[in-house]
Amino acid sequence: MAPHLRYSFLLLTALCFLLRLIAAAEDGDADPIYKGCVEQCEKTGCVGDRCFQHCKFSSDGKPVDGPWYMHEPLYLRWKQWDCRTDCRYHCMVAREEERTKLGDKPVKYHGKWPFRRVYGIQEPVAVALSALNLAIQFHGWVSFFILVYYNLPLRPDKKTYYEYTGLWHIYGILSMNSWLWSAVFHSRDVELTQKLDYSSAVALLGYTLILAILRAFNVRDEATRVMISAPLIAFVTTHIMYLNFYDLAYGLNVKVCMIMAILQLLIWAVWAGISKHPARWKLWLVVVGGGVAMFLENYDFPPYKGYVDAHALWHATTIPLTFLWWSFIRDDAEFRTTSLLKKVK
Ligand SMILES: [Zn+2]
Numbered sequence: 001m002a003p004h005l006r007y008s009f010l011l012l013t014a015l016c017f018l019l020r021l022i023a024a025a026e027d028g029d030a031d032p033i034y035k036g037c038v039e040q041c042e043k044t045g046c047v048g049d050r051c052f053q054h055c056k057f058s059s060d061g062k063p064v065d066g067p068w069y070m071h072e073p074l075y076l077r078w079k080q081w082d083c084r085t086d087c088r089y090h091c092m093v094a095r096e097e098e099r100t101k102l103g104d105k106p107v108k109y110h111g112k113w114p115f116r117r118v119y120g121i122q123e124p125v126a127v128a129l130s131a132l133n134l135a136i137q138f139h140g141w142v143s144f145f146i147l148v149y150y151n152l153p154l155r156p157d158k159k160t161y162y163e164y165t166g167l168w169h170i171y172g173i174l175s176m177n178s179w180l181w182s183a184v185f186h187s188r189d190v191e192l193t194q195k196l197d198y199s200s201a202v203a204l205l206g207y208t209l210i211l212a213i214l215r216a217f218n219v220r221d222e223a224t225r226v227m228i229s230a231p232l233i234a235f236v237t238t239h240i241m242y243l244n245f246y247d248l249a250y251g252l253n254v255k256v257c258m259i260m261a262i263l264q265l266l267i268w269a270v271w272a273g274i275s276k277h278p279a280r281w282k283l284w285l286v287v288v289g290g291g292v293a294m295f296l297e298n299y300d301f302p303p304y305k306g307y308v309d310a311h312a313l314w315h316a317t318t319i320p321l322t323f324l325w326w327s328f329i330r331d332d333a334e335f336r337t338t339s340l341l342k343k344v345k
Contacts, residue, residue, distance in 0.1 A: 028107035028114070029088075034095045041087035047094055055083040089117065106302040112189070116306035123186040125307050129315035130183035134176055136319055140326025141172035147330050152337050161340045162333040163220045167211055175322075178204045182315070191248070198253060199240045205260045206236030212264040215332075216271035258294070265290055279331035286325050293317040 028034055041047050045055025088109070096106060096114045106114050118124040148160045155161060178200040185197035210229045219225050239256055243249070265287050272283040296314045303309035 027111065028092065028095065028109040031095065031107075033098075034091055034109070037091035037094065038084075038087050041091060042083060045083065047087065047090040050090060052083060052086045052090075055087070113302050113309055114306060115303055115309075121187045122189055123309075123312065125312045126186035126315055127183050129312060129319070130179050130186060133315060133318055133322060134179035134183065136322045137172060137176050137179060137326075140322060140329070141169075141176070144168060144172070144326060144330055144333065148333050148337075152334065153341065160333075161337040163336065164211075164215060165333070167214065168329055171207065171211060174200070174204045174207050195244050195248060198243055198248070202236060202240055202243070202253070202257065205257055205264075206232060206239075209260050209264045212267040216267050261290070261294060265294075277332070278335055279328050282324055282328040282331065286321055286328065289317065289321045289324075293321065 037047060042055065045051050092109045092114050093116075099106070108114075115123050121127055148162055148165050153161065159165075178197075181193070181196045181200045185193040210232050213219070213228055214225055219228060239253075243253060268283055269287045271277075272280040272287065277283070293314050296310055296317065299310050301310055303312075
C-alpha cells in the first residue's frame with residue numbers, strides 16, 4: 001500500500017473505533033432489551049415478578065377499577081406518568097444487573113446515570129447533602145444576624161454600621177431557597193422540579209456576581225448600586241424566562257452558570273490579592289475550594305454503588321465552603337464596623 005493510503009486507512013480505522021466507542025457510551029435507553037422491557041411493562045404493569053399499582057389500565061387507557069375520582073383525566077395522566085417512571089426505573093435496574101453480570105460498565109438512561117432509589121427518593125445522597133447545605137446556610141445566616149444586630153454597636157437610627165447587611169440577608173434567603181429546590185429536585189426529577197431548581201440556582205449565581213462586584217469595588221452609594229445591578233438582573237431574568245418558557249437547554253444553562261461563577265471567583269481572587277482585608281485567607285480558601293468543586297461538578301462518572309456521583313460530591317464540598325464563607329462575611333462585618341467607628345472618633 002502507498003504510504004498516504006495506509007495513513008488514510010489507519011485514520012479510518014481509528015475513526016471507526018472512536019465512533020464505536022461513542023456508540024458504546026450511548027444512552028442505555030437506546031438498548032433494545034431495555035426498550036422492550038419498558039413497552040412490555042407499560043402494557044402488563046410488571047417487570048419480572050414485580051407489578052405496580054399505577055399501571056392498571058384497560059386497553060382504552062381507563063383504569064380497571066377504583067372510585068369515580070380515579071377516572072378524572074388529570075388524575076389518569078398522573079397515574080400513567082407514574083406507571084412510566086416506575087417501568088423505566090425497574091427496567092433500568094434489571095438491565096443494569098444483567099449488564100454488571102456480563103462485566104459491562106453502567107450507562108446513562110434518559111440522560112441520567114442509573115441511581116438506586118431509597119424510599120422512592122431518586123438520589124438520596126444528593127437530597128441529604130442539599131438538606132445539610134440548607135442547614136449550614138441557615139446557621140451562617142443566623143450567626144451573621146446575631147453578630148450585626150446584637151454583638152456589634154448600632155447606629156443611632158438602629159441600623160448597622162456595616163453597609164452590606166441588607167445585601168447579605170438577600171444572599172442568605174436566595175441560597176436557602178436554592179438548596180430547598182435542589183433537595184426537591186433530587187428526590188423527584190420532573191420538569192417542574194427541574195425548572196424550579198435551575199431557576200433558583202441561576203438567580204443565586206447572578207445575585208452573588210452582583211454582590212461580588214459591589215463588595216470588591218466598595219460600592220456604597222445606592223444609585224451606583226442600582227446602576228450596576230440593573231443590567232445583570234435584566235440578563236439573569238431573561239435567562240430564567242428563556243429556560244422556563246422557551247427551552248430548558250441544559251448545555252446553554254451550564255455555560256451561562258460557568259461564566260457567572262468564574263467571573264465572581266476571579267473578582268474575589270483579585271480582591272483578596274490586592275486588598276489588605278484581615279480575613280482574606282478565608283476568601284482565598286473559598287475561591288480555590290470553589291474552583292476545585294466546579295471541576296468536580298464537570299467530571300462526570302457513574303455513581304459509586306448506585307449512590308454517589310460527581311454531582312453529589314460537589315454538593316458535599318459546598319458544605320465546608322459555606323461554613324467558611326459565612327465566617328468571612330462575619331469577619332468583614334466586624335472589620336468594616338471597627339474601621340468606621342475609628343473614623344467617627
Ligand atoms: Zn444538585
